[in-house]
Amino acid sequence: MLATKRSYLLAIGVLAGSPAASALEFYGEINMSRQEITEDGETYSDIRSNGSAIGVMEERALNRGVSAEFLLEYEIMPNQPVASSGGSYEQDPLTLSAGYVGLIGSAGKLKIGYFATPLNILGEDIDHFTDLRGDKARYITTGDVDISNAFMYTSPEWRGLTARISHVSYESSPDEESMEDERSNGVSVSVSYEYGDMFTGIAYDSEVEGEEIDHFRAVARYPLGPVNIGVLWERRKDNNADNTTSGWLASATAPVTENVSLQFQHGRSDNVAEGGRTTSLGAAYDLGNDVSLYVFATDNTSDDTSGELGDESEYGLGISYVF
Numbered sequence: 001m002l003a004t005k006r007s008y009l010l011a012i013g014v015l016a017g018s019p020a021a022s023a024l025e026f027y028g029e030i031n032m033s034r035q036e037i038t039e040d041g042e043t044y045s046d047i048r049s050n051g052s053a054i055g056v057m058e059e060r061a062l063n064r065g066v067s068a069e070f071l072l073e074y075e076i077m078p079n080q081p082v083a084s085s086g087g088s089y090e091q092d093p094l095t096l097s098a099g100y101v102g103l104i105g106s107a108g109k110l111k112i113g114y115f116a117t118p119l120n121i122l123g124e125d126i127d128h129f130t131d132l133r134g135d136k137a138r139y140i141t142t143g144d145v146d147i148s149n150a151f152m153y154t155s156p157e158w159r160g161l162t163a164r165i166s167h168v169s170y171e172s173s174p175d176e177e178s179m180e181d182e183r184s185n186g187v188s189v190s191v192s193y194e195y196g197d198m199f200t201g202i203a204y205d206s207e208v209e210g211e212e213i214d215h216f217r218a219v220a221r222y223p224l225g226p227v228n229i230g231v232l233w234e235r236r237k238d239n240n241a242d243n244t245t246s247g248w249l250a251s252a253t254a255p256v257t258e259n260v261s262l263q264f265q266h267g268r269s270d271n272v273a274e275g276g277r278t279t280s281l282g283a284a285y286d287l288g289n290d291v292s293l294y295v296f297a298t299d300n301t302s303d304d305t306s307g308e309l310g311d312e313s314e315y316g317l318g319i320s321y322v323f
Contacts, residue, residue: 029320186205
């Protein structure tokens with residue numbers, strides 16, 4: 001979710017006439033790239049939006065030291081023509097990516113709506129190629145789930161420790177026959193510890209991805225001189241098929257100059273496809289004022305010849321404009 005990764009950059013209005021009113025924040029990112037893609041020996045070029053999004057949020061002070069907030073965030077497709085212009089698109093050009101209302105106080109934070117699970121949040125800063133073909137959700141993990149009909153509690157930080165727990169409710173009545181095909185009540189929990197530049201955490205999902213599917217994830221980030229190292233390991237258990245698989249991802253980012261940084265990551269996993277492997281290399285040039293130019297290259301392979309994911313690679317250039 002874009003709001004968890006970036007500060008809110010622009011206040012577009014204040015609700016006048018109320019002492020408890022606060023600024024309405026509008027934020028977003030346009031992230032577009034051109035890439036050359038090779039799939040099963042065939043090469044083609046593509047222009048793609050990589051997680052471009054717009055959002056709005058507000059936090060209001062209430063009584064007794066409590067505040068309330070809401071957030072609505074939509075993924076957008078800036079490169080897709082509208083239907084009235086005679087164009088066609090594979091994805092809705094405006095899709096909800098997060099939405100919730102919440103309360104914040106000294107006892108922690110509670111929010112209700114649609115958002116990333118604690119397990120999903122825990123892996124955000126390990127993956128430096130999110131929304132590209134190097135995204136860990138493509139070959140490494142099936143656990144990066146956003147949940148609807150959910151609430152989540154986040155504890156106050158205590159000596160570097162933070163806990164999160166979320167619960168997914170039934171999407172229909174348990175008495176309905178269709179309930180057999182719906183997601184059951186799922187639970188996602190995480191505990192993280194941060195001390196200086198070091199961060200580590202563990203998370204566990206039970207029946208969040210689907211019926212009888214459990215997920216365990218552990219992550220760690222640590223700076224070694226100017227290089228920031230990240231490691232993610234996870235285990236996925238499908239009790240329906242009596243099958244357990246695992247995967248891992250290691251990443252690194254390092255500054256080259258004041259404005260240029262390099263990113264690298266490599267991982268292997270059987271969670272998405274048997275013998276899945278992914279390697280990505282990239283560089284970003286900060287042009288200033290929240291605009292950056294980046295290049296990237298990814299190579300993905302797997303041993304699963306019966307699935308949809310085969311061998312593929314891509315390289316390209318993109319622009320990120322954050323506002």
